[in-house]
Amino acid sequence: MSTFPPEQPGPVSQEDVQANKWIAAAAYILFFLPLLAAKESRFAMYHGNQGLVLLLTSIAANIVFSLIPLLGLLLVPLANLALLVLAILGILNAVNGTMKPLPLIGSISIIKVP
Structure with a gap:
């Protein structure tokens, strides 16, 4: 896993975007879908990576915040709302054909x- 420097998405063909737009959008719900259906697509795999990172962040946030007494009752729903917003942003990026990283x-x- 690498975090610095961020991997700059290279150029992707318009045919790749059009052919894999919906697979890339679904990757925010099922991150492994591009691994099965479009493993040669740079566009779909990029969004599959973003979906996996979002899933792992969601799991970590729910575990950590649920361990905090009382304050966790407020933090867990706020974290889940923030993660939902990130998922919607990712889906919109995929549907619009962009490879913009999640905040x-x-x-x-x-x-x-690839």
Whole structure:
């Protein structure tokens, strides 16, 4: 896993974007979908990586914040709302054909983009 410097997405063809736009959007719900359906697509794999990072952040935030007594009752829903907003931003980026990283967590790269 690399965090610095952030991996700059290279140029992606318009055909790749059009062919894999909906797979990339679905990657924010099922991050492994691009690994199965579009592993040669730079666009879909980029969004698959963003979806995986979002999932791992969600798991970590829920575990950590649920361990905090009383304050966790406020922090868990706020964190989940923030993560929902990030997922919506990612889906909109995919549907619009852009490879823009998510705020705060978008520079993390776990899946190797071809």
